[in-house]
Amino acid sequence: MKVAIVGASGAVGQEFLRVLADRNFPLDELVLFGSERSAGRRYMFRGMEHEVKLLCHNDDFKDVDIAFTSAGAGISKEFADDITRHGAVMIDNSSAFRMDEDVPLVVPECNAADALNRPRGIIANPNCTTIMMVVALQPLENLSHIRRIHIASYQSASGAGAAAMAELQQQYKEINDGKPVTVSKFPHQLAYNVIPQIDVFQPNGYTKEEMKMFNETRKIMHSDVKCSAMCVRVSSLRAHSESVWIETERPISVEEAQKALAVAPGVTLQDDPDNLVYPMPLETAGTDDIYVGRVRKDLADDCGLTFWLSGDQIRKGAALNAVQIAEYLIKVGNVK
Amino acid sequence: MKVAIVGASGAVGQEFLRVLADRNFPLDELVLFGSERSAGRRYMFRGMEHEVKLLCHNDDFKDVDIAFTSAGAGISKEFADDITRHGAVMIDNSSAFRMDEDVPLVVPECNAADALNRPRGIIANPNCTTIMMVVALQPLENLSHIRRIHIASYQSASGAGAAAMAELQQQYKEINDGKPVTVSKFPHQLAYNVIPQIDVFQPNGYTKEEMKMFNETRKIMHSDVKCSAMCVRVSSLRAHSESVWIETERPISVEEAQKALAVAPGVTLQDDPDNLVYPMPLETAGTDDIYVGRVRKDLADDCGLTFWLSGDQIRKGAALNAVQIAEYLIKVGNVK
Numbered sequence: 194m195k196v197a198i199v200g201a202s203g204a205v206g207q208e209f210l211r212v213l214a215d216r217n218f219p220l221d222e223l224v225l226f227g228s229e230r231s232a233g234r235r236y237m238f239r240g241m242e243h244e245v246k247l248l249c250h251n252d253d254f255k256d257v258d259i260a261f262t263s264a265g266a267g268i269s270k271e272f273a274d275d276i277t278r279h280g281a282v283m284i285d286n287s288s289a290f291r292m293d294e295d296v297p298l299v300v301p302e303c304n305a306a307d308a309l310n311r312p313r314g315i316i317a318n319p320n321c322t323t324i325m326m327v328v329a330l331q332p333l334e335n336l337s338h339i340r341r342i343h344i345a346s347y348q349s350a351s352g353a354g355a356a357a358m359a360e361l362q363q364q365y366k367e368i369n370d371g372k373p374v375t376v377s378k379f380p381h382q383l384a385y386n387v388i389p390q391i392d393v394f395q396p397n398g399y400t401k402e403e404m405k406m407f408n409e410t411r412k413i414m415h416s417d418v419k420c421s422a423m424c425v426r427v428s429s430l431r432a433h434s435e436s437v438w439i440e441t442e443r444p445i446s447v448e449e450a451q452k453a454l455a456v457a458p459g460v461t462l463q464d465d466p467d468n469l470v471y472p473m474p475l476e477t478a479g480t481d482d483i484y485v486g487r488v489r490k491d492l493a494d495d496c497g498l499t500f501w502l503s504g505d506q507i508r509k510g511a512a513l514n515a516v517q518i519a520e521y522l523i524k525v526g527n528v529k
Numbered sequence: 530m531k532v533a534i535v536g537a538s539g540a541v542g543q544e545f546l547r548v549l550a551d552r553n554f555p556l557d558e559l560v561l562f563g564s565e566r567s568a569g570r571r572y573m574f575r576g577m578e579h580e581v582k583l584l585c586h587n588d589d590f591k592d593v594d595i596a597f598t599s600a601g602a603g604i605s606k607e608f609a610d611d612i613t614r615h616g617a618v619m620i621d622n623s624s625a626f627r628m629d630e631d632v633p634l635v636v637p638e639c640n641a642a643d644a645l646n647r648p649r650g651i652i653a654n655p656n657c658t659t660i661m662m663v664v665a666l667q668p669l670e671n672l673s674h675i676r677r678i679h680i681a682s683y684q685s686a687s688g689a690g691a692a693a694m695a696e697l698q699q700q701y702k703e704i705n706d707g708k709p710v711t712v713s714k715f716p717h718q719l720a721y722n723v724i725p726q727i728d729v730f731q732p733n734g735y736t737k738e739e740m741k742m743f744n745e746t747r748k749i750m751h752s753d754v755k756c757s758a759m760c761v762r763v764s765s766l767r768a769h770s771e772s773v774w775i776e777t778e779r780p781i782s783v784e785e786a787q788k789a790l791a792v793a794p795g796v797t798l799q800d801d802p803d804n805l806v807y808p809m810p811l812e813t814a815g816t817d818d819i820y821v822g823r824v825r826k827d828l829a830d831d832c833g834l835t836f837w838l839s840g841d842q843i844r845k846g847a848a849l850n851a852v853q854i855a856e857y858l859i860k861v862g863n864v865k
Binding site: 341342343345347365366368369380381382385386387388389390394397398399407419420421423425427428429430434436438447466467469471472473474475486487488489490491492493494497499501503 | 677678679681683701702704705716717718721722723724725726730733734735743755756757759761763764765766770772774783802803805807808809810811822823824825826827828829830833835837839
């Protein structure tokens with residue numbers, strides 16, 4: 194089993210190294226690829242140094258079985274043919290192919306088997322905010338069909354990359370030191386602020402990030418659900434949080450929902466408000482599950498339920514989900 | 530016109546001094562009251578020093594026309610009789626009397642005239658998060674009755690008081706300096722975090738803050754609207770933000786809503802996403818209006834509309850709203 198990571202120096206690329214090691218992923222050889230800026234850097238994996246190779250249009254992917262790509266939609270589009278033409282499975286973290294009909298969009302807790310039907314050899318990893326939400330929605334959908342979703346996000350700096358996380362920390366340091374604040378990775382200062390914009394605006398007034406939640410949720414869950422999202426950047430570092438309202442076909446009780454969430458794969462129910470226990474990004478950072486709490490009835494909708502979730506954006510929101518897709522393919526003997 | 534401020538040393542008390550000065554409030558004499566901890570402190574107002582007097586059960590309010598009280602619900606209840614028995618109008622910023630039937634709950638942009646009917650001499654100032662929302666809802670309610678509200682808040686440290694604001698800044702400093710983080714004013718560390726709890730939990734799983742939004746909105750707007758709120762603390766300093774979805778009886782178009790918001794009292798429409806213009810707490814802090822942006826259709830509800838707002842929690846969310854109530858009483862000649 195030969196595995197490649199494309200975009201090895203990025204926040205998600207680095208997380209791939211940790212996740213593959215942590216999970217004892219059954220690989221025999223690992224190759225790292227990156228841009229000119231990153232080529233030549235060396236990273237440790239299982240006690241051995243691995244040097245980042247420059248990503249080129251050549252036959253470097255000839256013997257690769259699985260390629261995890263996380264270097265932006267442009268790179269994924271440009272190199273998809275080089276990566277897949279010898280038979281490698283490309284598990285792509287970018288938005289390049291997510292809505293293409295011949296590319297499955299997979300969150301293993303929801304639709305693992307969709308990964309088996311990949312005419313182009315590409316499986317798309319959904320947007321982080323969507324992954325986190327659907328992991329929590331699936332056990333509730335299994336109880337009663339979800340018709341509508343309203344969701345307000347509290348997204349961490351990591352969603353904008355490793356440099357953005359560093360910029361947020363730098364901003365707080367600059368404020369402390371009475372210096373001018375550097376703003377380059379976000380549209381505005383994020384320190385002591387909240388920015389109601391993630392990604393670019395669409396003609397309907399929603400951002401791309403918000404429309405991903407609408408479209409990707411429907412594709413992953415094979416559902417006609419309608420989702421209105423408000424995506425907001427806050428100053429946490431690497432875990433996202435979401436406030437979610439759902440309307441189901443029949444009313445679901447709080448107890449029923451909690452019971453389903455407590456045993457759902459990939460979910461940890463963390464719902465003990467009397468003891469001030471609920472999910473928070475400071476605590477979910479660096480962990481694998483989606484944490485759900487504050488489950489209660491929607492006071493504005495008799496068929497409604499509302500809850501709060503938090504999870505690591507780089508892990509389950511990106512690298513871990515992609516690795517779980519690969520693990521599923523290996524388990525069912527469907528890599529090549 | 531003799532005006533008293535009770536709780537003069539607090540974040541809201543200090544804002545009363547600034548707001549009364551900024552607006553040239555027509556007062557002849559100002560008296561400040563506080564606890565034992567605050568008594569004896571001196572504050573400048575219109576170029577003159579004012580010493581904080583200890584709040585006692587005596588006749589100190591005999592000649593007072595208007596008393597702005599902001600020292601917590603316990604103090605408001607304990608001293609309401611002392612303050613009002615000689616005829617002073619008590620405009621109370623605490624939650625002590627808000628839901629009492631014989632106490633009007635007033636946001637001048639919505640229900641100024643309610644302030645005229647105050648059998649106990651008390652007018653209640655609503656919860657900050659509610660004030661900010663109803664200022665933006667009123668012009669939309671005037672277009673078509675609002676039936677449901679879903680709202681997720683992004684509330685600043687100031688909502689927990691001046692010491693909490695200082696604690697948040699201290700936390701970032703401590704993290705910068707590699708020191709242990711002080712946590713005393715919030716249930717958990719707020720720096721680089723998001724805390725999905727404001728005030729204490731109720732048996733239905735909602736916090737008191739969230740239930741205030743349900744109950745106070747109905748009372749202020751004289752409405753049967755149902756509101757499901759999720760109130761969350763983020764690490765901004767003094768302005769709150771809110772993501773709001775409304776369902777109206779008839780569909781309101783985005784253009785219609787923007788037009789109504791643009792001319793609504795107390796509202797500034799700040800809705801130019803193409804130029805990255807939308808309300809943000811860093812910019813709305815220290816200003817008077819409620820800023821509304823990101824107005825768009827609710828993709829999950831044909832009769833739904835959604836928008837984002839931000840406003841200064843200490844100003845319109847507390848001190849300014851109370852002063853505007855007093856200005857209304859003076860304007861209509863209804864102080865004593």
